[in-house]
Amino acid sequence: MSKENLEEDLHNPFAYCDKKYNLLLNHDINFDFRTEYPDICKKYARRLENYRVKIKSPTCFLRTVKDEEELRYIENHQDYIKRIIKKENNQNEIVFLIPQWLTMEQKIVFPSFELNIDSFHGESRERIRGMLDHNEDGKSFLY
Numbered sequence: 001m002s003k004e005n006l007e008e009d010l011h012n013p014f015a016y017c018d019k020k021y022n023l024l025l026n027h028d029i030n031f032d033f034r035t036e037y038p039d040i041c042k043k044y045a046r047r048l049e050n051y052r053v054k055i056k057s058p059t060c061f062l063r064t065v066k067d068e069e070e071l072r073y074i075e076n077h078q079d080y081i082k083r084i085i086k087k088e089n090n091q092n093e094i095v096f097l098i099p100q101w102l103t104m105e106q107k108i109v110f111p112s113f114e115l116n117i118d119s120f121h122g123e124s125r126e127r128i129r130g131m132l133d134h135n136e137d138g139k140s141f142l143y
Contacts, residue, residue: 001018001023001025001040001041001044002020003037004020005018005019005020006025006033007016007019008033009026010026010059012026014026014029014033015029020085023102025040027066027079028040028043029034052088052098055088055089055092056088056089056090057089058089058092058093059089059092059093060092060093060095061085061092061093061094061095062094062095062097063094063095063096063097064096064097064099064115065096065097065098065099065102066101067126068102071077071104072105072117074096074108074110075104075105075106075108077111077141078108078110081094081110081111093110093111094111095110095111095112095113096108096110096111096112096113097113097115098112098113098114098115099114099115099117100114100115100117101125111141113137113141
């Protein structure tokens with residue numbers, strides 16, 4: 001998260017985009033990014049280190065697919081995604097949650113479940129957690 005790679009989001013003064021990694025940083029800025037930057041960097045470094053430790057144990061990643069472009073990317077880069085997910089532990093898995101309005105053009109090798117939702121616009125964690133409440137196959141897989 002180098003400062004030179006960060007660009008302020010034109011629509012949200014409390015959000016920045018890391019242009020190198022295409023990451024949106026929109027949860028940690030309280031008042032002023034410039035003065036909060038050192039503390040935010042420390043927080044992300046700590047989170048990243050914790051993440052690296054945890055994924056050495058079997059981990060199940062959930063990814064809600066946001067649009068057609070992302071779904072095409074998944075379809076066309078399955079080997080790469082699999083290598084990344086299993087790099088630290090061969091038992092790691094990724095499960096894709098695909099909204100009902102998206103249509104797969106080719107089969108993917110990963111577990112996936114259809115979400116019975118009408119739209120997805122970056123809903124809250126609580127809403128995302130509840131997206132499988134009415135999908136019995138998805139609930140059985142995860143629980």
